């Protein structure tokens with residue numbers, strides 16, 4: 001498509017110069033550019049396509065960056081990036097050194113608040129509005145949140161508080177009737193059913209017709225709306241509107257509006273932008289709008305690798321081993337067939353966590369609770385209290401949100417809940433909001449819990465089985481966003497002894513103690529080291545908690561030097577566990593190097609790039625070990641004597 005408008009939109013002030021009647025054409029160009037770039041570089045597609053008109057209208061009406069737009073999650077903010085000075089940088093999105101796939105305050109003054117996790121926008125926007133009032137300033141604050149974001153408890157906590165504080169705050173509810181990233185049941189928002197019922201209710205339609213008649217005449221919008229409501233009320237006992245819930249929380253509700261009519265959206269925002277108090281504008285949109293394949297295959301084209309623009313299909317990959325996710329999904333179904341008390345729980349990510357398979361085979365043993373990780377954990381605790389064995393499958397990064405539920409509802413009561421953390425470790429292009437690098441640290445500090453990480457697919461299966469059999473308390477396992485290693489999957493499952501590791505390779509000079517996917521990289525490092533005649537012992541510790549003390553004693557007794565390796569933060573993670581154990585046991589004359597993710601947020605890039613940069617691949621680990629041995633040798637040399 002030849003672009004008439006967007007090549008000269010370097011900021012929203014350029015957008016504002018375009019006559020309103022031409023905004024439809026601007027939207028078509030934004031949409032085309034979005035599909036064009038994402039088809040080449042991959043990224044989030046469907047949500048952005050559904051929010052094009054909304055984004056154009058918001059930037060057209062509001063005076064950003066003085067007025068603050070606070071987007072929830074941020075995966076729908078690609079059109080926002082295109083219109084706010086990042087059009088030319090857009091093809092670098094999610095690549096090392098390029099712009100982020102989510103929102104970042106340090107990337108643009110138009111990103112009023114960083115995001116990547118759901119349901120935070122209304123809280124952040126209310127905080128901004130409160131700060132504005134305290135500082136005596138006048139700008140406007142708009143939170144844009146999807147119906148998915150609305151399934152998270154924080155959204156209601158924020159609305160309840162906003163209703164009390166009565167701040168001038170606009171919440172735009174972008175309702176595309178898609179909550180879960182699921183091919184099976186995307187409509188998890190109970191209010192969705194409520195809305196659908198209300199929208200087809202004759203009373204509501206009569207009410208709405210009156211309101212629309214009046215909104216045609218633009219002055220006195222709010223008063224007339226209320227008058228219309230009263231007029232309809234006269235004729236019926238009770239008026240049901242989709243906004244009753246929000247109004248109970250102290251918001252004034254407007255909608256639902258068609259979220260793809262850009263001129264109408266401009267008109268609506270113009271009229272409400274200076275209303276006082278919290279208001280909610282409900283717009284109905286279609287995920288993937290305007291691009292056939294994304295409208296049809298909404299789940300697959302939510303987030304994509306590069307694809308053919310005509311067909312929407314990504315090129316077929318050469319045959320590769322299955323992902324850890326699918327190994328888990330299959331094993332869970334298998335085990336559920338033998339154990340009738342086991343259930344699977346996901347927080348809006350059935351496809352991403354592999355639980356779709358459970359839904360397909362045993363739908364009554366499967367629960368998708370919406371984007372509600374905290375609830376997922378306490379819901380699981382409730383089931384465990386009644387003798388069920390819930391397997392909570394959540395991405396490592398999203399489970400962070402449920403820390404207190406894990407501590408207070410599960411570990412304190414020593415309930416047998418199994419936590420399966422997918423996307424543990426670095427995740428690549430999604431970047432710092434999504435890297436799952438804190439899980440080993442935040443899990444292992446809690447009493448009663450067992451924490452494990454498998455080195456390959458067979459160990460993952462055994463760990464899942466062991467976790468389900470471990471009736472004495474909570475237990476967690478984590479694995480990376482990756483294909484499994486391709487080792488032949490053995491028949492059946494073995495019970496692993498809790499807290500026992502295994503030595504995979506004997507060595508003389510140094511021992512590398514690794515967990516999870518770092519075991520494979522450590523074996524590669526040992527090969528490299530052997531070329532330099534360094535003999536490294538490789539230990540798969542399997543358990544981050546409890547630490548295998550016997551094995552530690554044995555290894556240290558023979559080598560005296562260990563390097564711990566993990567795909568997680570060095571602060572309080574697996575290496576810390578080893579160091580703490582050595583200190584507690586008072587093992588003398590040992591030298592330890594803790595290697596893992598440093599104490600800072602890691603940028604986005606491919607996994608290979610990030611592993612290389614952080615020295616977590618085979619060569620990197622070998623280099624770390626050599627540095628460690630060199631330092632150790634230097635430390636042992638006698639200090640040079642000085643001559644006078």
Ligand SMILES: Cc1ncc(C[n+]2csc(CCOP(=O)(O)OP(=O)(O)O)c2C)c(N)n1
Nearest residue numbers: 047116117118146147148149178348371398
């Ligand atoms: C706390 C948290 N859990 C899960 C996710 C993964 N996730 C990203 S987008 C999404 C669906 C969001 O739905 P909605 O807000 O309606 O936006 P849509 O994609 O439908 O436009 C989910 C579950 C997340 N970002 N944050």
